[in-house]
Each structure stands twice: as structure tokens, then as C-alpha cells.
Amino acid sequence: MLYFSRWKTTLIWLAVLAGVVFAAPNLFTQQQLAALPDWLPKKQLTLGLDLQGGSHILLRIEREDIEKERLETLVDDMRRLLRDEGIGYTGLSGSGMSAQARIRDPDNIDRAKEALSELTQLVNAGLLGGGAIREAELSEPEPGLLRITLTEEGINNRVSSAVSQSIEVVRRRVDELGTTEPVIARQGADRILVQVPGFDDPERLKLILNQTAKLTFHLVDRSMSAEEALNGRPPVTSEIVFSNDDPPIPFLLQKRALLSGDNLVDAQAGFDQRTNEPIVTFRFDTAGAQRFGQVTQQNVGYPFAIVLDDEVITAPVINEPILGGSGQISGNFTVESANDLAVLLRAGALPATLTVMEERTVGPGLGADSIAAGETAGIIGAILVVAFIFVAYGFLGLIANLALIFNVIMIIAVLTVIGATLTLPGIAGIVLTVGMAVDSNVLIYERIREERRGGRSLVQAIDAGFQRAFGTILDANITTLIAAVILFYLGSGPVRGFAVTLAIGIVTTVFTAFTVTRWMIAEWVRRRRPKQLPNGLLTDLFSGAHYRFMWLRKFTFMFSAAAALASLVLFGTVGMNYGIDFTGGSVIEVESRSGAANVGDIRGRLSGLNLGDVQVQEFGSPEHVLIRVQSQGAGENAEQTVVSKVRADLQSDYNIVRVESVGPVVSGELARAGTIALLAALFAILIYIWFRFEWQFALGAIIATVNDVVLTIGMFAITQIEFNLSSIAAVLTIIGYSLNDTVVVYDRVRENLRRYKKMPLPDLLDLSVNQMLSRTVLTSVTTLLALSSLFIFGGEVIRSFTFAMIFGVVIGTYSSIFVAAPVLILFKLRGETFQAGMGSGEDDKETKGPAPDTA
Numbered sequence: 001m002l003y004f005s006r007w008k009t010t011l012i013w014l015a016v017l018a019g020v021v022f023a024a025p026n027l028f029t030q031q032q033l034a035a036l037p038d039w040l041p042k043k044q045l046t047l048g049l050d051l052q053g054g055s056h057i058l059l060r061i062e063r064e065d066i067e068k069e070r071l072e073t074l075v076d077d078m079r080r081l082l083r084d085e086g087i088g089y090t091g092l093s094g095s096g097m098s099a100q101a102r103i104r105d106p107d108n109i110d111r112a113k114e115a116l117s118e119l120t121q122l123v124n125a126g127l128l129g130g131g132a133i134r135e136a137e138l139s140e141p142e143p144g145l146l147r148i149t150l151t152e153e154g155i156n157n158r159v160s161s162a163v164s165q166s167i168e169v170v171r172r173r174v175d176e177l178g179t180t181e182p183v184i185a186r187q188g189a190d191r192i193l194v195q196v197p198g199f200d201d202p203e204r205l206k207l208i209l210n211q212t213a214k215l216t217f218h219l220v221d222r223s224m225s226a227e228e229a230l231n232g233r234p235p236v237t238s239e240i241v242f243s244n245d246d247p248p249i250p251f252l253l254q255k256r257a258l259l260s261g262d263n264l265v266d267a268q269a270g271f272d273q274r275t276n277e278p279i280v281t282f283r284f285d286t287a288g289a290q291r292f293g294q295v296t297q298q299n300v301g302y303p304f305a306i307v308l309d310d311e312v313i314t315a316p317v318i319n320e321p322i323l324g325g326s327g328q329i330s331g332n333f334t335v336e337s338a339n340d341l342a343v344l345l346r347a348g349a350l351p352a353t354l355t356v357m358e359e360r361t362v363g364p365g366l367g368a369d370s371i372a373a374g375e376t377a378g379i380i381g382a383i384l385v386v387a388f389i390f391v392a393y394g395f396l397g398l399i400a401n402l403a404l405i406f407n408v409i410m411i412i413a414v415l416t417v418i419g420a421t422l423t424l425p426g427i428a429g430i431v432l433t434v435g436m437a438v439d440s441n442v443l444i445y446e447r448i449r450e451e452r453r454g455g456r457s458l459v460q461a462i463d464a465g466f467q468r469a470f471g472t473i474l475d476a477n478i479t480t481l482i483a484a485v486i487l488f489y490l491g492s493g494p495v496r497g498f499a500v501t502l503a504i505g506i507v508t509t510v511f512t513a514f515t516v517t518r519w520m521i522a523e524w525v526r527r528r529r530p531k532q533l534p535n536g537l538l539t540d541l542f543s544g545a546h547y548r549f550m551w552l553r554k555f556t557f558m559f560s561a562a563a564a565l566a567s568l569v570l571f572g573t574v575g576m577n578y579g580i581d582f583t584g585g586s587v588i589e590v591e592s593r594s595g596a597a598n599v600g601d602i603r604g605r606l607s608g609l610n611l612g613d614v615q616v617q618e619f620g621s622p623e624h625v626l627i628r629v630q631s632q633g634a635g636e637n638a639e640q641t642v643v644s645k646v647r648a649d650l651q652s653d654y655n656i657v658r659v660e661s662v663g664p665v666v667s668g669e670l671a672r673a674g675t676i677a678l679l680a681a682l683f684a685i686l687i688y689i690w691f692r693f694e695w696q697f698a699l700g701a702i703i704a705t706v707n708d709v710v711l712t713i714g715m716f717a718i719t720q721i722e723f724n725l726s727s728i729a730a731v732l733t734i735i736g737y738s739l740n741d742t743v744v745v746y747d748r749v750r751e752n753l754r755r756y757k758k759m760p761l762p763d764l765l766d767l768s769v770n771q772m773l774s775r776t777v778l779t780s781v782t783t784l785l786a787l788s789s790l791f792i793f794g795g796e797v798i799r800s801f802t803f804a805m806i807f808g809v810v811i812g813t814y815s816s817i818f819v820a821a822p823v824l825i826l827f828k829l830r831g832e833t834f835q836a837g838m839g840s841g842e843d844d845k846e847t848k849g850p851a852p853d854t855a
Contacts, residue, residue: 004519012515019410022417045416046181047197048423048497050362050797051374054197055205058358061166061190065352066158067097070150074099074136077119078148085115097155100147112146113138119148123157133157159190162351167192170354172347173208192354202361202659203647204340206640212309212353213344215261218253219295220303220315226250241305243312245332251312253305258295260349263288267345269338272330278338280329282345289325297321308341356640356661363657373795374427381431381789382408385782389438392778393445394536399524400441403517407437410508411501420504423497425726425798431786433505436737439476439779440513443744444469446775449543452533459525461533466518472747473513475692479743480736481506482688483681487732490677495729502733542773549769550762553822560707560819567714576716579724580662582671584631586642589619589658590650596622602650609645620796624657639663674728678709681732685739693746696827701742704820708738708811715807726801734808737783741776741816748772749824761829765821780813 004012025033025044033042049056075094078101082089088104089112103112122132135154139147163186174182174196183195199205221229221238229240229252239255242248266283284292296304296318305315306329313331333341386404390397411430415422448465456464481503488499524530580587590597602625603616612630619626627646632638639661647656662670682702690698712731716723748768756764784806791802 004522009519012519015511016406016410016516019406019413022413023409026412026416043416043419045412046419046421048421048426049195049197049360050423052197053362054195054199055202056358056360057194057196057202057206057209057356058187059166059170059192059194059209059354060357061159061162061192061351062353062355063155063159063190066162067150067155069352070155070158071097071099074119074148074150078116081115081118082112085111087112087115098147098149100145103144103146106144109140109144109146113140116146116148123154156189163190163192165351166354169348169350170194170209173343174205176343176347177205177208191357202359203644204336206356206359208340208343210354210356211344212350213261213341213347214309214349215264215345216257216307217259217292217295218255218257218305218307219299220305221252221254222302224252226252241307241310241312243315249312251305251315253307253312257307259284259288259291261345262349263291264345267342269335269342270328272328277330278333278335280333280338280341280345281326282329283326286325289323292325292327293321293323297323355637357663359640359643359659359661361656361659363655373793377790377792377794378427378431378434380793381786382434384785384789385434385438388782388785389441390536392536392538393534394539395524395534396441396445396521397536399517399520400438400445402520403441403512404434404437406516407505407508407512408434410512411505414504414508415501420500421497422501425495425498425729425801426501427794429498429501429505431790431794433502433509434786436480436740436779436783437505437509437512438782439740439775440469440473440509441517442775442778442782443473444513444517446772449533449539450771453543458530458533462521462525466514470514472744473510475747476740476743477506477510478688479685479739480733482684483732483736483739486677486681486684487729490673490680495725498726498729498733502736538778542770542777545770545773546766547770547773548766549817550766550822550825552818553762553825556818556822560815563714564707564710567710567717570717571713574717574720576713576723577720579722579727580628580631580660581724582674584639584662586627586629586639586646586659586661588627588629588643588646588656588660590625590627590654591657592623592625592654597625597654599625602627602654605649606646609649611642611645624796625654670725674725677728677732678735681735682706685735689739689743689746693750694829696824696829697746697750699827700820700823701739701746703823704742704815705735705738707819708734708808708815711811712804712808715804719803721800721803726798727804730801730804730808733805734812737809738812738815741779741812742820744775745769745772745816745821749821753829761825762822765824769817769821776813776816780809783809 022041022043025042028036033044036042071094075092078099079092082092082101087108089101090104092101093099103109116138120134120136120138123135133153134151135157136148136150139149141147167184167186170192171182171184174184174194177196177199181197183193185193187193194209196205218241221235223235223238224232226240227250229235229238230250234240234252237255238252240250241253242250263284264282265285268281270279270281271277272279300318300320303315303317306313313329316330329341382404386401389400389404393400408430411433414420415426420426444465447469448461451461451464451468452458454461484499484503484506488496488503590602592598597618599616599618603614606614606616606627606629612632614630615628617626618624629642629646632642643659643661650656682705685705686698686702689701709731712734715721716727721727745768748771749765752759752764752768752771756767759767787802787806787809791799791806794802
């Protein structure tokens with residue numbers, strides 16, 4: 001129905017107005033927004049780190065640290081409990097996940113079990129779902145030998161608690177740096193995600209996040225010198241701890257800490273009034289001050305060591321009792337390191353070491369360049385698409401362009417309201433949506449023209465065109481939406497940003513096509529009462545086409561099979577150029593401080609660092625160079641060492657504008673997630689098409705889609721374009737686009753099967769493809785215009801991503817015509833299956849219609 005009631009009209013334009021209002025703040029600066037009335041929305045889009053610069057760091061709690069500390073505590077507790085009960089024992093030791101001791105007197109075994117039962121009581125499970133768990137179990141493997149074993153669920157509980165505690169400590173540390181709106185969140189069971197936008201010193205950030213900052217105060221053992229302890233055997237209650245000097249100096253310290261950083265209430269960087277060297281002053285709480293005063297009073301004239309993360313920072317001699325509860329730490333500090341230590345001490349110690357598993361850092365300059373490139377690409381792409389649609393459809397193209405503008409505004413508004421992060425692939429998603437959104441209007445317009453040619457009046461043709469196009473548009477967009485949803489749940493970082501943008505774009509596209517476009521056309525009909533549809537330069541471009549596509553099926557099948565086989569052979573022999581997302585390793589982009597970068601010099605300087613295979617190449621411009629270092633194969637810390645070495649060697653002549661470092665664990669997980677995403681998308685779409693059509697259509701769609709994926713893999717193998725996480729997003733989007741094309745053709749095939757029951761299937765398929773040819777070509781051209789703009793003007797970072805998308809659009813268009821349609825002949829599809837869907841009065845005689853030209 002072309003009639004819109006007043007309340008429907010009001011709701012439609014209220015939705016559009018809301019989009020404009022919520023998207024508008026992105027056009028203003030913060031200062032301009034502050035001057036606006038408070039009741040107006042002021043929220044702006046959150047830019048990803050690739051657009052505004054900053055650091056993305058994935059940290060992992062070291063489970064081994066938790067186990068080690070827990071075992072040490074268990075041994076100490078067993079010693080304390082047995083001594084308190086006066087029970088003699090020998091051989092108290094801990095190893096692996098258990099501690100054991102042999103009770104000397106067999107008569108004391110029951111008493112020992114009762115004393116040690118305190119360590120095996122149920123404790124609250126905390127974040128592991130509530131309830132109670134047992135952290136340790138007591139056993140007697142042989143008479144007199146009591147063993148307490150730590151349970152797996154107990155360690156898991158400690159790890160979970162350590163993650164929660166670490167998040168708070170990390171948040172305090174990052175907040176001390178003065179950054180704005182950092183993201184600090186739990187990820188999985190033992191990981192913490194830290195995203196700090198706009199921070200331009202990632203090495204300092206990592207240092208602050210990595211350092212446990214466990215501060216303890218120990219008395220120096222005076223029973224023997226440190227050298228004697230090194231050459232002989234130190235006392236049981238003491239241990240050798242080295243200083244952070246170069247070379248390190250050994251100290252023999254008592255194991256028991258008299259005080260810890262938990263008693264600190266403040267720490268500040270300052271300068272020593274005598275030497276003017278940087279120091280850190282600290283102040284204890286009441287209990288700590290009393291204990292500190294007591295210890296210093298009892299040990300005047302003796303050294304007292306301050307230990308940070310198992311390194312002696314300073315070991316001054318106590319000249320007099322320190323009763324004020326404050327002191328100072330002196331050492332080889334710079335102003336920045338003193339400030340950082342003060343930050344660490346104020347924030348508190350981490351319960352365990354945090355290891356950097358993944359790092360992605362973008363300098364603010366590169367982020368600004370990415371924004372500029374994205375804006376340029378988006379504007380040029382939009383102009384090209386708008387101009388093409390206007391040329392193709394004339395006045396109807398103008399309506400489609402207005403709907404397209406409202407569509408983009410609503411995408412930006414929704415992204416702003418839900419607080420989604422806009423990344424560079426997200427901009428690619430918007431540009432792609434601009435190209436694909438035209439598809440809905442093209443489908444509607446072509447259907448209206450078809451109904452008009454069938455003899456309907458203009459109003460009836462418009463009404464029927466919208467109604468009949470709705471199912472096709474819905475099916476086509478749902479397949480792409482399935483790919484976007486799976487990509488969101490299985491992707492990470494910028495790839496998820498692409499998925500969010502694409503999914504929102506699909507929803508707003510369907511809304512604008514069937515409300516805004518329909519309302520504008522209805523209003524045009526009501527006011528102007530036209531007799532004919534307005535024409536454009538490309539109107540009815542393929543209206544009389546009778547191409548015999550099915551006659552070529554043997555050749556296209558052979559070509560497709562040969563191309564797919566060649567792609568698989570290339571994949572198995574040459575292989576793909578996998579990025580660090582899947583292989584692990586480091587990618588570092590540097591910018592010359594003056595003039596063009598010297599690639600040979602960089603390669604020579606890095607070859608002496610013993611980093612293994614290092615690739616150095618110009619990237620985008622003569623000033624920019626991309627350095628790729630292979631995975632070191634020695635864990636996450638080794639990858640971080642690579643980044644530190646390269647930075648230290650090049651930073652005098654080059655700015656480090658981007659760093660990506662992925663450890664072996666994360667790279668393996670990303671590879672699995674990418675594979676699962678592809679398989680899950682194919683399976684979900686197969687089920688949907690099977691449900692909406694028939695099994696022949698479902699298998700045909702999957703065969704065509706697998707052909708597209710295999711050929712895309714072959715393209716990556718031939719060109720050796722880097723295959724990374726963005727490439728997975730590109731492949732999934734190719735799947736969605738290809739299925740969009742295929743479903744549109746299949747929908748027309750299904751309709752024709754109901755209308756032309758006696759027409760030979762090859763002729764019917766030719767008819768269906770020819771009927772949709774105008775839509776297929778126009779949609780492909782608009783999408784390619786948008787992607788070409790992104791490829792040329794979008795910047796080097798997403799060029800490979802965009803190239804894969806362009807290839808996918810071409811291949812998807814080919815497969816929907818030459819693979820998906822003719823494969824139905826192999827499955828012996830029958831029209832009788834669809835007779836139930838026949839409308840009344842559509843008998844064979846009346847609907848036989850024109851067959852394709854066979855001359």
C-alpha cells in the first residue's frame with residue numbers, strides 16, 4: 001500500500017530526525033558542544049586506536065606465579081601449624097602442586113592431621129560462581145608422611161581473584177598517567193585487555209603494566225658475608241638477592257619481610273636535598289609506621305634493604321630510629337623512573353606477573369592520517385555512487401540518494417548512541433554499506449519497471465514492486481547479517497568494529513528502503529500524479545536481454561573447477577603470506593625524521609640484532625618503512641624483546657608510528673577463531689537458505705560460495721598479499737556479498753518455477769538471470785565504485801583488505817551467474833516442488849511468457 005497514515009509518517013521522520021540529532025555532535029568540537037544547551041545530545045563517536053592513536057595491550061596473569069606463591073605459603077603454614085602444636089617433623093618441602101612432611105612420632109599423626117585440617121577447609125569460590133570449594137586436600141600416601149595437594153579449582157579461584165585484583169591495580173596505574181577514557185577489562189579466565197587512546201609512549205606504558213611492584217623491607221643477615229654465602233651455603237632463613245646495579249651486587253637478606261608495600265599510604269617522586277638526585281619518598285599507615293619505627297630502633301648501625309620485585313634497590317645503614325613513618329628510596333633513578341616507581345607504589349603491587357601477549361600501538365600522527373584518508377575515501381566514494389545512481393535512474397535516483405544519505409546518518413547515529421568504536425575497517429564497512437545499500441533501491445526500481453511492463457498501472461506497479469522486492473531484499477541482507485554477527489562474536493579488535501558497522505548498515509538499509517524511500521515515492525505519486533516512471537540514462541539497460549548463460553555452463557564449470565584446483569595447488573605449494581596475527585612475530589612501521597628512509601641502512605642495522613628473518617620494505621611513501629620480524633619461538637617475552645631492540649636501535653633517526661606484536665599463544669587462537677568463523681558462517685547460511693528455499697538452492701549457494709572462497713585464497717597465494725585478521729573479515733564479507741547476489745537470483749528462479757512449470761530448466765534459469773541482470777550489474781558497479789575509492793584513497797593500511805573485497809565482488813558476481821544458477825541443473829530441480837506457492841489464476845497457459853532467445 002502506498003498510503004501512509006499520519007502517525008506512520010510522523011514515526012518515520014521522527015526516526016530520521018533522531019538520527020540527525022544524535023549524529024550531529026560529530027560535526028562539532030568539544031568546545032563548541034560545551035556552549036550548546038544541556039538537553040541536546042553531546043555524545044560523539046568513539047574512535048578506535050587506529051584512528052586516534054594509542055596502545056592496545058593484552059596481558060596474561062602468569063599462573064605459574066600463583067602456583068609458586070601458593071606453594072610457598074602452604075609450606076610456611078604447615079611449618080607454623082606443626083610448630084604451634086609442638087609436633088616434631090622432618091623433610092618439610094614443596095614440589096609441583098603439593099607440600100609434605102614426615103611426622104617423627106607415630107602417636108602424633110592424628111594430632112598433626114587435625115592441626116593441618118585448617119588448610120583444607122572449604123573457602124568461598126568468589127568469582128567462580130559462588131558456593132564453596134576446597135583449595136587443598138590432605139592425604140597420607142604412606143604411614144607418617146602427610147601430604148597436602150593444591151586442587152585445580154583452588155588455583156583457578158586464586159587466578160580469578162588475581163585477575164580482579166590486577167584489573168584494579170592496572171586501572172590505578174593507568175589513571176595516574178593522566179590518560180583519558182582508557183579501557184581496562186577482563187578477557188577470558190586469565191587475561192586483561194588494556195586500551196589507552198592517545199598515549200604516545202607505549203614502552204613506558206608496558207613497563208608500568210609489566211612491573212609487579214612488590215615492595216618489601218628486609219634486614220641484612222650479618223651472620224656471614226654475601227660472598228661467603230655465594231661460595232658456601234647460606235642460612236636456611238636467608239637468601240641471596242642481587243641489586244639492580246650494573247654489575248649486580250649480592251646481598252644476604254633474611255627471607256622474612258618485616259614490612260611490605262601494603263602498608264604504604266603515599267609515594268612521591270622528589271629530589272635529595274644533599275645530592276639533588278631523584279628519589280622516591282614514601283609514607284606508611286599507622287601500623288606500618290609503628291613497625292618501621294620498632295625495626296629501625298632495634299637495628300641502629302646495621303643495613304636495611306629495600307627490595308622491589310626481587311631486586312635490591314638500596315640498602316642504607318640505619319643511623320637513627322625512624323619514628324615518623326616516612327622514608328625515602330634512593331638509587332640510580334632518572335626523573336621519569338622515579339615518577340614511574342612512585343606511580344607503581346601508589347597503585348599497589350600486582351598479585352602476579354603480567355605478560356604482554358599481544359601489542360598493537362599506533363602513533364597519533366598515523367591515526368590522524370588514517371582519519372584523513374578514511375574521510376577522503378568516504379567522500380569520494382559517496383560522490384561516485386550518488387552520481388552514478390542519479391545518472392542511472394534520474395529522479396528516482398535522486399530519491400535513492402536521499403535515502404542513502406539518511407542511511408549513512410542513521411548508521412553514524414546508532415554507532416554514537418551505543419558507544420561502538422569506529423575503526424579504520426569500520427569506515428570500510430560504511431563505504432561498503434554505501435555501495436550495497438543501493439542494491440535494495442535497485443531491486444525495488446527494477447521490480448517496479450517489470451510490473452509496469454507487465455501491464456499494471458503505475459500505482460499498482462509501485463505497490464507490487466515494493467511488496468515483491470521485500471522478500472528478496474530481506475533474504476539477501478539476512479545472509480550478509482549472519483556473516484557480520486559471526487564475525488563480531490569470533491573476531492577481535494578492529495575486525496569487530498567492521499562487523500558492527502556492517503550489521504548496523506544492513507538494518508538501516510532495510511529500514512530506509514521500505515519506509516523512507518517508499519514514503520518519498522508515495523508522496524511524489526500523490527502530489528504529481530505521474531502517468532509514467534521517470535527515466536535515467538541507464539534505464540532499461542538490460543530489459544530486452546536474452547543472453548544464453550546456461551549454454552556456457554560446461555565451459556564455466558570447467559573454468560571454475562580448473563581455477564579452484566589451481567588455487568588449492570597454489571595454497572598447498574606456494575602458500576599464503578600469513579601476517580603476524582596467525583604466525584606470531586612483530587610488525588613495526590617507522591617514519592624517517594628527515595627525508596626518505598634508507599631501507600638498506602635499516603636492514604643492515606637490524607641484521608646485527610640476531611632477530612632471525614627480518615623483512616624491510618617501503619610502505620606507502622618513501623618516508624615510511626615497514627619492518628616485519630619473524631616469531632622468535634621463545635614465548636611472549638621474546639616478542640617484546642624484539643620490539644624493544646628495534647626501537648632502541650632506530651629511534652634516533654626514525655619515529656615509531658605503529659607497532660604490532662603477537663605472541664605464539666594469541667596467534668594460534670586467532671587462526672582457530674578465523675577458521676571457525678568461516679565454517680560457522682557457511683553452516684549458518686546453509687541452514688537459513690535451506691529453510692527459506694529448498695535443499696538444491698542451499699547446496700547450490702554453498703558450492704558457489706566455496707568456489708568464491710577458494711578463488712580468493714588462490715588470489716592471496718598468487719599476489720602474496722599479507723593474509724591477516726582483516727583478510728578474514730574480507731573473506732566473510734565476500735561470502736555475504738556473494739550470497740546476496742546468489743539469493744537474489746535464486747529468489748527469481750523460485751518465482752519463475754511457480755509461474756512457468758513446463759519451461760525447460762536451462763531456459764528458465766536463463767530467463768531468471770536475464771531478468772536480474774540489470775540489478776546485478778548496477779549493484780556491482782556501485783559497490784566497486786565505493787571500494788575503488790577506498791582502495792585508491794583509503795591509505796596503505798587497508799589497501800590489501802580493500803583489494804580482496806574488490807576481487808570478491810567480481811568473483812561473487814561471476815559465481816552467482818555462472819556457478820550458482822547452472823548448478824541447479826545438476827541437482828535436477830523440479831518446478832513441481834513450488835506449485836503449492838502458485839497464486840490463483842496463474843495457470844500455465846496464462847503465464848508461459850517469453851522464453852529466452854535460442855537463436
